[in-house]
Amino acid sequence: MNLPTFISAIIEQQPYPLLFATISGSHLYGFPSPDSDYDLRGVHILPMKEVVGLDTGAETIEISKVSDSLEIDLVTHDIKKFFLLLLKKNGYVLEQLYSPLILKTTPEHEELKVISQDCITRHHSHHYFGFAATQWKLFEKEQPHRVKPLLYIYRVFLTGIYLMQTGVVEANLIKLNEVFNLPYIPDLIAQKLADAEKSTLSNVDVAFHHREYERLRDRLQEAYEASTLPEAPTTAQAALHDLLLRLRIKS
Incomplete structure (x- = not known):
C-alpha cells in the first residue's frame, strides 16, 4: 500500500509504546474508495505506575483527525484490555491482530499472534452473525441503497464461514472470493473502488x-455446527497472563 506520510507521524506521536498498530476497515477488506477513512487499530502498553497507582492511564485511546482531506480514525487499547477481549468471541480484535497491513510491530506482536490461535473458537461465529444482521438492516433501510453495507455483509459472512472451516482469520473479500467464487462480488468491489465512500x-x-x-447465513450456521474449533480457549489465558506480566515489567 502507498500510505499517506502523515499516518506514520500519527503512529510515532502516540503517548505510550505500541505493541502493534495495523490498518482495519475498508482497506483491510479489499474495497477502499478513493475517499475512504483510514481505520488504524493497535495496542498500547501502559507503564506500571499508571496501572498500580492512583492516577491510572487510559485503557482506550481514540483519535480522529482530518489531514489532506482524509479522515484518520485511530483506536488503541491497553494490553490488558485487548488480551481480555481476545478471550471473548470478538472477531474485531482478531482481525486487527492478524491484519497484514502492519504499521508498527514488535517481537511480542508475533508472539501474541501465535498465542491467539488458541483463542479462536466455534463461538466466534456469533460475532459474524450479529455483524451481518446489523449491516443488512442498514442496507435495507437506506434509500437509495449503498454498496458499502452490501459488501460488508458478504465480507462478514465469508470471513465467518472461512474461520469456522479453517481456523484462519481472513478479512480481505478479494482473497475470500478466490475460495467462494461468488460471481457478483467483483462487480460490487469494482464499483466501490471507483466511486465515493457513500456511493449508491x-x-x-x-x-x-x-x-x-x-443462504450465506445458513452456510455460516452449517459451518459452525460442523466446525472442529474448540468451544473455548484452553491454554491461551495462561500464556496471555505471562506475556502481560513480561510486557508490563518491561515498560
Whole structure:
C-alpha cells in the first residue's frame, strides 16, 4: 500500500509504546474508495505506575483527525484490555491482530499472534452473525441503497464461514472470493473502488441479495455446527497472563 506520510507521524506521536498498530476497515477488506477513512487499530502498553497507582492511564485511546482531506480514525487499547477481549468471541480484535497491513510491530506482536490461535473458537461465529444482521438492516433501510453495507455483509459472512472451516482469520473479500467464487462480488468491489465512500447502487435487485443473505447465513450456521474449533480457549489465558506480566515489567 502507498500510505499517506502523515499516518506514520500519527503512529510515532502516540503517548505510550505500541505493541502493534495495523490498518482495519475498508482497506483491510479489499474495497477502499478513493475517499475512504483510514481505520488504524493497535495496542498500547501502559507503564506500571499508571496501572498500580492512583492516577491510572487510559485503557482506550481514540483519535480522529482530518489531514489532506482524509479522515484518520485511530483506536488503541491497553494490553490488558485487548488480551481480555481476545478471550471473548470478538472477531474485531482478531482481525486487527492478524491484519497484514502492519504499521508498527514488535517481537511480542508475533508472539501474541501465535498465542491467539488458541483463542479462536466455534463461538466466534456469533460475532459474524450479529455483524451481518446489523449491516443488512442498514442496507435495507437506506434509500437509495449503498454498496458499502452490501459488501460488508458478504465480507462478514465469508470471513465467518472461512474461520469456522479453517481456523484462519481472513478479512480481505478479494482473497475470500478466490475460495467462494461468488460471481457478483467483483462487480460490487469494482464499483466501490471507483466511486465515493457513500456511493449508491442503481437498479439493485434487493430480493436477490436478500436470498443470498439468507443462504450465506445458513452456510455460516452449517459451518459452525460442523466446525472442529474448540468451544473455548484452553491454554491461551495462561500464556496471555505471562506475556502481560513480561510486557508490563518491561515498560
